[in-house]
Amino acid sequence: MSSEPHPCRQKPLAAAIATASGQYGTVSWAQARECGLTRTDVKRLTRRGEWLNPHRGVYVVRALVPEARSLERLRCVALAAQFALGPRACAAGPTAARLWGMQGLERWDGREVHIVVPGRDPSRRPNGIVLRGWDVSPQETTVLGGLRVTTPGRTLCDVLPGLDRETAVCLMDSTLNQGLLGREDIPGLDERMRGRRGCVGVRRWWNLADGRAQSPLETRIRLICQDGGLPPDELQRRFTDRDGRTVAVVDFWWEGLRLIGEADGIGPHSTPRALARDRERQNALQALYPDVRIARFTWADLRRPGYVLALVAGEVRPARL
Structure with a gap:
């Protein structure tokens, strides 16, 4: 027996798949029905494994499932949850x-x-969904890529109080760096978090945030140096050649120590091409500025803050590319 759908059902199926392709592979039963599919059609598709059924009345086209743990997969799973929980459901936290x-x-x-679903009992949840009983106002939600989400400010209010300092400052730096929030928004966030557990620590941590940081590794290295009394003098310092052309923009610069710090490091995923490019860039910097030291920091260095501080202070030699 042929596994192909009946010719009269091919057109509705194509329409449903087209709908799902614009929704990260997800389609609701109501949408499938509007495309012309019947319950028998949908049951046949799920039985054959061509469509997945993560929640009641929600389907994911297997051929359109995004790569595991990718941002697209997160969007797929979040949208499926919103279809299952109704029009007031909103991604949060x-x-x-x-x-x-x-x-x-x-x-x-x-x-x-x-x-978060306003008014819904958070103790009852579909599989794979963490329901939050937060009171979120309509003004604290928006639509991002077809998904309902809490605004950046509300998101930070919900997430920051439960984090350690380093992770919290990473999120603060990232939010400022991307322009999702500005410094002028911080007093309002502090006021909205007043009374929440952990809000006092969050208020202090904003003083450590710097929107020039371009990665969590940069943030964490900077915090180690600040804690150790060796904060960098500049972030994203531009170095030029004799004609004023930019040679490099480096992550950290210590003026008195004449030290350049780079927080990209040499890791297991570095490719030969990337290493060659970094080596060429470092050699160009060293040729133009022979009196400076260049230190590179990796994720592994976070486990030994004493080494990071010794490297900055010049007490150990930096690794060469």
Whole structure:
């Protein structure tokens, strides 16, 4: 027996798949029905494994499933959750932070998403959904890439109080760097968080935030140096050649120590091409500025802050590319 759908059903199926392709592979039963599919059609597709059924009345086209643990997969899972929970459902907390591109949280586990539904009992939840009982106003939500999410400010209010200092400052730096919030917004956020557990620490940590940081590694290295009494004098310092052309923009600069710091480091995922490019850039800097030292920091260095401080102070020799 042929596994192809009946010719009269091919057109509705194509329409449903086209709908799903614009929704990260996700389609609701109501949308499938509007495209002309019947319940029998949908049951046949799920039975054959061509469509997945993560929640009641919600389907994901297997051929359109995004790569595991990618941002597109997160969007797919979050949208499926919103279809399941209704039009008031909104991505919140860590899920909203990741959807906004805020850097610094642990990598998404590929399964659970955090959703808030005003008025819904958070103790009852569909599989794979962490329901939050937060009171979120309409003014604190928006639409991002077809998904309902809490605004950047509301997202930080929900996420920051539960984090350690380093992770919190990473999110603060990332939010400022991307222009999702400005310094002028911080007093308002502090006021909105007043009374929440952890809000006092968050208020202090804003003083450590710097929107020039371009990665969580930069933020964490900077905090180590600040804690050790060796804060960098400049971030994203521009170095030029004799004609004023930019040779490099470096992550950290210590004027008195004549030290350039780079927070990209040499890691297991560095490619030969990337290493060659970094080596060429470092050699050009060293040739133009022979009196400076160049130190490179990796994620592994975060486990030994004493080494980072010794490297900045010039007590150990930096690794060569």
